[in-house]
Amino acid sequence: MNKTRLEAFSDGVFAIVITLLVLDIRPDLPGGTGWAMFVHAGPKILIYALSFILVGLYWVSHHNMLHFVEHTDRLFLWLNLLLLLVVAFIPYPAALLSSTHADTGSLCIYVATLSLANLLGAAVWFHATKGHRLVSNRIPPDFVKFVYVIHLAPVGVYLLAGLLAWQFREASLFLVALVPGFYVLPNPFIDRRVRAAHAAIKTSQTHGQQR
Amino acid sequence: MNKTRLEAFSDGVFAIVITLLVLDIRPDLPGGTGWAMFVHAGPKILIYALSFILVGLYWVSHHNMLHFVEHTDRLFLWLNLLLLLVVAFIPYPAALLSSTHADTGSLCIYVATLSLANLLGAAVWFHATKGHRLVSNRIPPDFVKFVYVIHLAPVGVYLLAGLLAWQFREASLFLVALVPGFYVLPNPFIDRRVRAAHAAIKTSQTHGQQR
Amino acid sequence: MNKTRLEAFSDGVFAIVITLLVLDIRPDLPGGTGWAMFVHAGPKILIYALSFILVGLYWVSHHNMLHFVEHTDRLFLWLNLLLLLVVAFIPYPAALLSSTHADTGSLCIYVATLSLANLLGAAVWFHATKGHRLVSNRIPPDFVKFVYVIHLAPVGVYLLAGLLAWQFREASLFLVALVPGFYVLPNPFIDRRVRAAHAAIKTSQTHGQQR
Amino acid sequence: MNKTRLEAFSDGVFAIVITLLVLDIRPDLPGGTGWAMFVHAGPKILIYALSFILVGLYWVSHHNMLHFVEHTDRLFLWLNLLLLLVVAFIPYPAALLSSTHADTGSLCIYVATLSLANLLGAAVWFHATKGHRLVSNRIPPDFVKFVYVIHLAPVGVYLLAGLLAWQFREASLFLVALVPGFYVLPNPFIDRRVRAAHAAIKTSQTHGQQR
Numbered sequence: 085m086n087k088t089r090l091e092a093f094s095d096g097v098f099a100i101v102i103t104l105l106v107l108d109i110r111p112d113l114p115g116g117t118g119w120a121m122f123v124h125a126g127p128k129i130l131i132y133a134l135s136f137i138l139v140g141l142y143w144v145s146h147h148n149m150l151h152f153v154e155h156t157d158r159l160f161l162w163l164n165l166l167l168l169l170v171v172a173f174i175p176y177p178a179a180l181l182s183s184t185h186a187d188t189g190s191l192c193i194y195v196a197t198l199s200l201a202n203l204l205g206a207a208v209w210f211h212a213t214k215g216h217r218l219v220s221n222r223i224p225p226d227f228v229k230f231v232y233v234i235h236l237a238p239v240g241v242y243l244l245a246g247l248l249a250w251q252f253r254e255a256s257l258f259l260v261a262l263v264p265g266f267y268v269l270p271n272p273f274i275d276r277r278v279r280a281a282h283a284a285i286k287t288s289q290t291h292g293q294q295r
Numbered sequence: 296m297n298k299t300r301l302e303a304f305s306d307g308v309f310a311i312v313i314t315l316l317v318l319d320i321r322p323d324l325p326g327g328t329g330w331a332m333f334v335h336a337g338p339k340i341l342i343y344a345l346s347f348i349l350v351g352l353y354w355v356s357h358h359n360m361l362h363f364v365e366h367t368d369r370l371f372l373w374l375n376l377l378l379l380l381v382v383a384f385i386p387y388p389a390a391l392l393s394s395t396h397a398d399t400g401s402l403c404i405y406v407a408t409l410s411l412a413n414l415l416g417a418a419v420w421f422h423a424t425k426g427h428r429l430v431s432n433r434i435p436p437d438f439v440k441f442v443y444v445i446h447l448a449p450v451g452v453y454l455l456a457g458l459l460a461w462q463f464r465e466a467s468l469f470l471v472a473l474v475p476g477f478y479v480l481p482n483p484f485i486d487r488r489v490r491a492a493h494a495a496i497k498t499s500q501t502h503g504q505q506r
Numbered sequence: 507m508n509k510t511r512l513e514a515f516s517d518g519v520f521a522i523v524i525t526l527l528v529l530d531i532r533p534d535l536p537g538g539t540g541w542a543m544f545v546h547a548g549p550k551i552l553i554y555a556l557s558f559i560l561v562g563l564y565w566v567s568h569h570n571m572l573h574f575v576e577h578t579d580r581l582f583l584w585l586n587l588l589l590l591l592v593v594a595f596i597p598y599p600a601a602l603l604s605s606t607h608a609d610t611g612s613l614c615i616y617v618a619t620l621s622l623a624n625l626l627g628a629a630v631w632f633h634a635t636k637g638h639r640l641v642s643n644r645i646p647p648d649f650v651k652f653v654y655v656i657h658l659a660p661v662g663v664y665l666l667a668g669l670l671a672w673q674f675r676e677a678s679l680f681l682v683a684l685v686p687g688f689y690v691l692p693n694p695f696i697d698r699r700v701r702a703a704h705a706a707i708k709t710s711q712t713h714g715q716q717r
Numbered sequence: 718m719n720k721t722r723l724e725a726f727s728d729g730v731f732a733i734v735i736t737l738l739v740l741d742i743r744p745d746l747p748g749g750t751g752w753a754m755f756v757h758a759g760p761k762i763l764i765y766a767l768s769f770i771l772v773g774l775y776w777v778s779h780h781n782m783l784h785f786v787e788h789t790d791r792l793f794l795w796l797n798l799l800l801l802l803v804v805a806f807i808p809y810p811a812a813l814l815s816s817t818h819a820d821t822g823s824l825c826i827y828v829a830t831l832s833l834a835n836l837l838g839a840a841v842w843f844h845a846t847k848g849h850r851l852v853s854n855r856i857p858p859d860f861v862k863f864v865y866v867i868h869l870a871p872v873g874v875y876l877l878a879g880l881l882a883w884q885f886r887e888a889s890l891f892l893v894a895l896v897p898g899f900y901v902l903p904n905p906f907i908d909r910r911v912r913a914a915h916a917a918i919k920t921s922q923t924h925g926q927q928r
Contacts, residue, residue, distance in 0.1 A: 085780055093776065095300070098731030099307030102383065103315065104736065109387045111394040118391055118400025125387070130759070133380060140376045143304065147296055158908070161902045165773045169766060172735065176742045176758070180751055183744040189751025268373045275369070306511070310518030313594065314526065320598045322605040329602055329611025336598070344591060350586045354515065358507055479584045485579070517722070523736065524805065531809045533816040540813055545807070553803060562798045565726065569718055601784025620869030690795045697791070 085161050091150055097168045098143040101175065105135050108179045128182040135178040137264045142171050142201060144267070148278070149209055149231065152285065155218045163211055167204040173197060191249035191256050195242035198260070202242075206235040220285045227281040234274070236264045249256075296372050303360055308379045309354040312386065316346050319390045329488065339393040345468075346389040348475045353382050353412060355478070357427035359489070360420055364431045371422055378415040379431065384408060402460035402467050409471070413453075417446040431496045438492040445485070449474045507583050513572055520565040521591045523597065527557050530601045540681050550604040556679075558688045563611035564593050566689070570700070571631055571653065574707065576582060577640045582633055589626040595619060617664035620682070624664075628657040642707045649703040656696070660685045665667040718794050725784055731776040734770045734808065738768050741812045761815040767890075768811040770897045773803050775834060777900070781911065782842055782864065785918065788851045793844055800837040806830060824882035824889050828875035831893070835875075839868040853918045860914040867907070871896045 109128045113121045119279045146167075153160075177194040184190045214217040241263055248256035267274070310498045320339045322365070324332045328376040357378075386404040395401040452474055459467035478485070531550045535543045568589075577580070599616040606612040634640040635650045663685055670678035689696070718818045742761045746754045759891035779800075786793075811829040817823040845851040874896055900907070 085777065089724075089780065091300075092303075092725075093728050094306050096307060096729060097736050098326070098737040099304055100311055100733055102379070103308050103311040105742070106383055106386050107315070107740070111391045113389075116395075118395045118398045118402070118404055121391060121395070122310070122400060122404050129387075130383075136380045136383065137376070140373075140380075144296065144372065147300065158901075161777065162773075165770070168735070169773075171771045172739055172769065173762075173765070174746075174837060175739050176762075180754060182746045184749075184751045184754070187751045189753070189755060191751070193751055193755050249316070268369075268782055270369060303514075306515050307518060311522055314519050314522040315592075317523075317594055317597050318526070318529070321521075322598075322602045327606075329606045329609045329613070329615055331611070332602060332606070333611060333615050340595075340598075343595070346592065347591045348587070349593075355507065355583065358511065387534055446573075479580075481580060513722075514725075517726050518729060521726055522733055524731040524801070525730050528805055528808050529737070529740070533809075533813045538817075540820045540824070540826055542822070543817070544822060544826050551806075551809075554806070556804065558802045561797070562795075564803075566718065566794065569722065619886060691789075693793060712838045 085156055087150065087153060087156050090156055090164060091147075091274060094146060094150075094164060094168060095248065097141070097172055098139065098146070101172050102136055102139045103145070103179060104133050104175050105139070108132065108175065108182060126184055128184065131178055131182045131186075133262055135174060137268070138198065138260075139171065141264050141267055142205070145205060145234065149205065149212075152220070152223055152281065153212050153218050154220055157218065160208065160211055162219060163204065163208045167201060167208055170197060170201045173203075186253055186257055188249045188253065191253060192246045195246045195249075195256075195260060197241045199242045202235050202239050206232055209235065222285050224281060224284050227277055227284070230277050296367055298361065298364060298367050299373065300369055301375060305357060305361075305375065305379060306354070308383055309350060309357070309426065312383050313347055313350045313354070315386050315394070316350070316389060316482075319343065319386065339350050342389055342393045342397075346385060349409065349478070350382065350385060351470075352475050352478055353416070356416060356445065360416065360423075363431070363434060363492070364429050366429055367498060368429065371419065371429060374415065374419045374422055378412060378419055380407060381412045381415055385412075397464055397468055399460045399464065403457045405471060406457045406467075406471060410450045410453045413446050413450050417443055420446065425489050429456055433496050434493060435495050438488055438495070441488050509575060511628065512542060512578055512583065512586060513569075516568060516572075516586065516590060517565070519566070519594055520561065523594050524561045524565070526597055527554050527561070530554065530597065530604060538542075538604060545700065548677055553600055553604045553608075556683055559690070560594060560620065560682075561593065563686050563689055564627070567627060567656065571634075574642070575634050576638050578644055579640065582630065582640060583635055585626065585630045589623060589630060590627055592619060592623045596623075606636065608675055608679055609625055610671045613675060614668045616691065616699050617668045617671075617682060621661045621664045622641065624657050624661050628654055637657065641715055644707045646703060646706050649699060649706070651697050718789055720783065720786060721791050723789055723794065725778075726774070727779060727783075727797065727801060730805055731772065731779070731783045734805050735769055735772045735776070737808050738772070738811060740813060741765065741808065754774060762820065764815045764819075764900075766805060766823050767894055770901070771831065771893075772804065772807060774897050774900055775838075778838060778867065782838065784796055785853070785856055785914065786845050786851050787853055790851065792853060793841065796837065796841045796844055799914045800834060800841055803837055807834075814911060817898050819886055819890055821886065825879045825885060828879045828882070828889075832872045832875045835868050835872050839865055839896060842868065855917050857914060857917050860917070864869055 102161045109125050109132055111121045111125075113124050116124070174197060177190065177197045180190040181194050207233050209228075213223070213231075216223070241259060245259040248259060315317040320336050320343055322332045324335050327335070343456060385408060388401065388408045391403050418438075420442050424442075426433070427434070456467045456470040459470060472503075531547050531554055533543045533547075535546050558653075596619060599612065599619045602612040602662070603616050605697070631650075631653050635645070663681060667678045667681040670681060728790045728804070742758050742765055744754045744758075746757050749757070756797070810823065813823040814827050827840060842864050843898075846864075874892060878892040880888045881892060
């Protein structure tokens with residue numbers, strides 16, 4: 085399995101998951117007006133938007149991680165499929181969240197699913213970088229560690245959100261919504277390191293496609 | 296994130312959204328004949344066709360816009376994802392429209408969603424062209440302005456349709472249906488400018504793929 | 507819009523439509539055993555298989571047709587989108603067919619949808635080949651006509667199936683199922699002409715990708 | 718139909734099927750808490766995970782098989798579409814399995830569907846390799862046989878699982894779950910032969926894309 089095809093397949097799954105999320109929002113107030121149904125669907129729409137951004141974030145992270153991977157092997161392939169299994173599962177906890185009005189259980193299951201996806205992202209990275217198995221020797225060790233931080237820091241936030249869910253459900257959901265903010269907004273903390281790592285591996289790459 | 300992958304992902308989302316629209320039309324008249332169900336589904340089919348053409352239009356506009364973009368950055372990526380979030384949302388207002396027989400509220404929500412997609416398209420363009428950040432220096436300033444017109448003119452039409460929706464619902468829907476007509480039919484007003492812009496950037500491009 | 511991207515988008519739509527067809531088959535006999543539900547779903551499964559093959563056929567025809575197209579223009583793009591609109595609509599008449607146990611009305615609507623797709627395929631070909639607008643000058647005139655036959659002959663069969671549907675519904679469905687057989691099985695009538703046309707345009711092509 | 722496009726289309730179908738599987742899990746305990754719904758959905762989630770891995774396995778097998786295919790012809794195309802028809806059908810037996818709590822009938826239908834997909838995989842391989850029709854002459858005859866083993870050995874396991882389903886339903890499902898284990902885990906039995914075959918055809922390939 086070459087990397088290009090694995091990436092294309094993964095991108096396909098990300099694109100489908102992100103687009104299926106909308107299927108959870110249906111006009112389900114028989115006889116209601118458009119306005120009434122829309123107001124009724126409000127919380128579902130917010131959860132749609134949050135989940136869309138989170139899946140988008142997994143897509144971007146996945147892309148950034150695979151940029152540094154030069155080969156693949158069987159275990160990499162299946163760890164990646166396991167990661168996709170969890171990401172493709174997200175529509176269910178999202179639907180659970182919206183159908184229970186974000187009760188404690190559904191919040192915990194939502195953040196547990198997200199945490200699992202992050203842990204699997206870290207496992208993929210571990211497998212690829214351990215002994216420079218599938219990555220260039222030129223990747224700075226600092227950057228290897230930094231990608232772990234990127235993957236694992238949100239797990240801490242999700243854990244906290246899971247604890248908050250038992251008492252302050254709105255705060256819990258708000259905390260989850262902060263995670264993409266950290267990655268979406270311009271962030272010199274991240275950008276500087278990514279640029280340095282890109283520069284480090286550049287000389288070992290010959291084809292311009294991986295700019 | 297290189298542009299090719301961002302484009303492929305966006306195309307995937309457009310293709311999925313456009314194909315999911317049909318899921319709103321179900322044979323839902325238990326015991327009815329095929330003819331009866333089809334007649335009953337008539338308005339849904341019209342809304343399917345309209346929404347299909349509109350999403351197709353967003354896809355074409357997106358492609359045309361990205362043709363002129365040479366680099367991407369983080370904000371571009373996320374503005375683009377936000378645009379996809381709104382486009383991927385279209386199946387909901389479309390379903391709302393058909394389940395309320397296009398009442399005032401659902402019409403307003405439909406045109407508001409479309410307007411938001413257009414505004415985000417303009418925002419993506421603004422970010423890319425401001426100070427020639429992500430586009431070639433050779434793009435004629437007139438063309439930069441013209442793309443804003445392309446994105447923002449429909450917003451005016453949608454606004455008018457939203458106002459009409461309070462009194463003349465059929466006219467409102469008809470007005471929305473006129474928008475793709477303007478872009479689908481041969482249109483020297485558009486074509487001349489696009490051709491000029493293509494010619495202007497051609498010399499700055501070396502690879503033939505972006506013909 | 508270059509041809510490669512238009513093809514990739516079209517392929518995406520074909521792949522999604524063909525895969526969505528299965529969503530019409532649900533285990534819908536509450537409390538029934540697996541065997542009972544499966545037997546109950548039998549007709550739906552046959553209609554799934556037939557529709558899958560038919561959409562597959564549209565995909566193959568589309569690919570074969572686009573092979574000879576060298577440029578695209580605005581009208582080509584939108585005729586192609588209109589063709590996709592009809593192909594993406596197929597899950598609805600397929601669901602109608604299975605939910606009414608293939609009554610006269612649903613059979614007529616099914617074959618009308620298929621006919622429309624074929625007519626639009628012919629329209630795309632007409633626009634591309636008229637005055638060699640978007641195709642090579644080397645395409646043999648005989649082949650141009652032959653592609654019309656390929657697109658339009660099934661319309662005749664579908665018309666006949668539509669007439670049969672008023673009296674002999676099983677025969678009508680069987681007739682529709684014969685159409686893919688004609689194209690799927692080895693067919694010297696078709697193959698010889700396609701090979702000749704490929705040979706004719708070969709010298710006018712420089713890039714090996716379009717083998 | 719060149720191989721690249723056939724592969725891209727097949728990958729699209731695999732990616733969509735694998736992602737649609739989640740649609741079977743819905744929050745369907747009105748008024749229940751998130752925890753209660755999640756526990757209730759437990760078996761469905763297990764079946765989702767199993768089916769995801771199995772479809773993933775078909776994708777990987779398909780990729781590995783097509784790696785050795787150098788040309789395509791009409792029959793190859795349609796055998797491949799038939800294989801996709803069966804793979805795209807998997808969401809139905811998976812839904813049947815979860816809606817009947819894996820009763821005997823649904824287990825038999827599930828393994829029969831999987832067996833059919835494997836048999837069609839073998840048929841595709843037979844068509845491609847018979848008289849080296851679509852593959853390189855350099856493929857070792859041993860490897861040709863080995864790919865049959867890969868495709869057909871699971872059919873034996875599925876047959877056994879089908880028999881077990883009449884008496885020991887959990888054991889039957891467990892046996893099915895063992896199949897991916899054999900392919901997912903590092904497996905020198907497989908890896909050695911694949912490597913040898915790759916090495917054998919390498920000299921006959923000129924373009925580096927098919928590494």
